[in-house]
Structures are given as C-alpha cells and as structure tokens.
Amino acid sequence: MRGLWVVYRKELEDHFSSTRSILLLTVILMVGLVTAYTVGSGLRKELEGMAKPSLVFLLLFTSTGAVFSLAQFIAFFGPLIGMVLGFDAINRERSARTLSKLLSQPIYRDAVINGKFLAGLTTIAIMLLAIVVLISGIGLLVLGVVPGWEEIGRMVVYLVVSVIYIGFWLALAILCSVLFRGMATSALATIALWIFFAFFMALVAKQAAEVIAPIPSGASESPEAILKNDQVRSIISTVSPVILYSEATGIVLDPLRKTTRSLVLMGPMEQLSISRFQSPLPLIQSALIVAPHLVSLLAITLVCFGISYACFMRQEVRST
C-alpha cells in the first residue's frame, strides 16, 4: 500500500504543477466562465417579470449559450481532460528510463499503474468540482436564484457520472500509453478512438440495426418493426460511452425528461398540449431511469482499466 500512496501523491503533484495541466485548466475555465455568464444573463432576461419556475438552476447548465450549453461543453472537453492526463502516463516513464528505476524499488509493480490512474481520477474530480462550483457561483450572482435540495442532488449525480465518463477516457489513454512506445502515437490513437465514438458510432449503430432488424419498406411498415429497429439500435449504442453519457446526463439534468427515447411520433401541437401537464420527476425516479446507463459506464471504464493493468503487468522492462 505504501508504494501506491507515494506514487499517487507524486503523480497528483505533477498533474497540478505541470505546464500542460495549467494550460488546459485555464482554457477550460475561460470558456466555461464566459459561457456561464452568457447563459446566466440570457436566462435572467427571459425570466424577467415572471414568477421563477422551481427548477431554474439546472437550466443554467442545459440552455444554449453563445454556441453551446455548459453540459455540452463539459461533454466535449471532458474526454480531452482525461486524454491529456493519461496519454503519456507509462510511455513517458519508459522513454525517460525512469520506469526501470521505479520498478527496482521495493514496491509492488501494480502500484505504478494504480497510482497513476487514481491520481488522474482525483485530478478530474477536482477540476470538475471547481468548474461546477464556479459556474454555480456565477449563476447565483447573475440569476439571484438559490438551488434547492433536489437540484443540488441532481448536480451531485451529474458530477459523479461525469467523473466516471471522463475516467473512461483516462483509462483509454493510459491503455494506449501502455501499448504504444511513442507518446505522439498514443495521443493520436486515443483521439482517433474518441472521434470514432463521438461521431461515427451513431451511424454504425443505425447501419447495424438496418442489417439485424430492417424496416420493410412499402405497405408493411408496422409499428412493431419500427420499434424493434429502434430497440436494436439503442442496444448497440450502449457500447459507446459517448451515447451512454449524453443520455444519462440528459435525464439527470432535465427533470422534465422522462425517457431516453427521442423517437416521438407526435406532432408539435400534441407536444405543446402535453407539456402543460408535465410535472418534474423526483431525483430517485430519474436516477432509476438512467441506472442501466450508469452501470454500463462504470463497467466500460473498469474493463478498459483492467485491460491496461493486465498488459502493463506482463510487459518486459529493459532500460537499454
């Protein structure tokens, strides 16, 4: 255990004092603060003269600012944080010849990789907490609305889910740093995987659903066929952490959303009349809807880390 905590502390110190992390944090904070201010003032203008609805605080995160909403911003930049923290975790030590030095000390071999992963997770958690608290502060100032317990609960769940999600990308980056010798190679490999999951997975799921449960065109377009196609598509999409995360946070941050399905066969007038009768879900109910998503996200992250653990433990160490 001792080796693990020593490595953990050193990696944590490195993460918070390296130029790279400081740059990253500065960029994220800048964009976050500007977006928060824009969203906040926009919301205040909209809500002027109206009785404040009960769940305004979360709107701070989900309404669109200049270009994107804060939730979208974190969904986009989060993986970047994870990748930057992890892409050179092991191969930097290997090329600087410090890995063999570390492993000649009386510590268990897995202390190295566990320490790095835990330090990365801690850094992510601290960064996210800082961003969310800062944005909440701005919201309080600009909107003048204090969040209720329900909203705080949802924010906590959102934070936990986000940390797990970014943790997946950290684990993936560490895996690439274990497998590839060059730091540039591992960085490119991680980015390529992210691009695939973020942009192409939806297409792949759709195509696969077409193959497995096609909707017969023409007269026999039954609702069952459409439903089955949609079901197959969403099952295949659960492989992608991007989709899991966006669905999960969509429900957690918006208490009025009751389903992950966006396939709604209703016209705009029907939607409008239904929305009058909508009541927000309590947190427990929202959490129950996304429980499978959360479990899958956690599982994918742990599997990814498990693979990098296994690979690292088996690798040969040569200093020359």
Added chain:
Amino acid sequence: MDLAIETHELTKRYGTQIAVNGLTLDVKQGEIFGFLGPNGAGKTTTLLMLLGLSEPTSGTARVCGHDPAREPLHVKRLVGYLPESVGFYEDMTAEQNLAYVARLNGIEKSILPRKIEGLLEQVGLVAEARKRVGAYSRGMRQRLGIAEVLLKDPRVVFLDEPTLGLDPDGTQKMLDFIVGLGREKGITVFFSSHLLDQVQRISDRVGIMLKGNLVAVGPIQELAKQKLGVDQERFTLEEIYMRYFREGVPAPS
C-alpha cells in the same frame, strides 16, 4: 562464507532465442565481481533476472538468500541498481528525485533531509542540488545515480557500465568509489563493463559471457594461467578475453 549471489542453471529464452543459457555462478559477500562479454551476450538480462525485473525461463537464483522471482520486494530492499543509462525526472531537482526514491523505499520522512544532504556531499553534488536534473551532465547524472543506489544502504550493488562516457577524472573517482564500497563497507559489487583495463584494476574475480554462456569464471590470475599458460606478472585481461572470444562457445561435452 556468505554467498551474496548464487545462480543455478539460470536460463532466459525469448521464443526460440536463448539470451542466457544455464548460468551457474556464485559471488561472495564483499566481493567485487566483474562481468564481461560482448554486446548481446546476456549480461543485462542476467542483471534483470537477479533483480527480479525479468522472470527466468528456468533455473534458480538467490540474492542475499532470497529468490528474486518469488520474493522480489525482499531483494529490491537490499539491492541497489545503477543501469547503463540512468533516468531521472528532468523537471525535478536532485533533492526531489532522491526524496521520491527514498519515500518509495519507506525511509522515514524525518531523517530524509539529513540523509539526502549527506549523500549529495559524498558524491560531490551539493552545489548543484537545487538545479533541475535536466541541466545535468553525464558525470553528474552518474554521481546522482550512485547517491540513489546508496540511499537504501544496500548489501549488494549492481552496476551496468558504470564508467562509460565519463572523463578520466570521473572514471578514477568512480573506480575508487567501487573499491571503497567493497573494501570499506563490505558491499558486494556486481558490475558489467567493456573497459577491460579498468575491470582488471578493481575486480576480485571476473566472469566472461559469450552468447548467453558463462565460458570462464575466477580470479584473473587463474584465468591467465589457464588461457595464456603462464605464471607471469604482466598479462592483460584483454589478452585473456580475446582468447576466449576467438574460441567462442565450447561445444557441449
């Protein structure tokens, strides 16, 4: 008579390639043992197996009474290793590097500052202690590597090409230091080198590796008698070594 290192038929195979073939040798506590051989002979692989950094395909080894494959932590507590190209964290100072390694070895935080200062004084790096290691020359890095090795008060020290790339003054100091380790502190030194005249100067015994096989082991005097057939005072280790090298690996009897 205490054996610091003993191996028995130690073998390492990478697929069909045999890196170390049935190595059997022993080194007494306090001895200075020189390990010779051309590049690729299996010297570094042997060192890695003795340290527990690489798992042998077959055979056994014992370092200070412990099996490095089964009890690596025990071995690593007692053994210091200075690799051929020693690595440090370039952004940290010498003190910080040493402090990190010391914490990994479980050395008490309260005695750390004094211990590190003492070590840096021993290797002559006090003036540059606060500078980033990234700015160090090769000689300074070697000295810092020695300080790191001594940090855990080892019983055995493995050195891979310790004088390679050092200027004559640095080389002399390093050789004196190695001799001091063995004679004054009773630490066993197991080092590999190409620089045969230096090995001749300081070793108690030598072992010659060729293509993974240990073709000769013993005090240099004995090897001279065997190979050069003479009892004379003036022979060089180089002559002995080249004889063995040219003959190659003896066919198995």
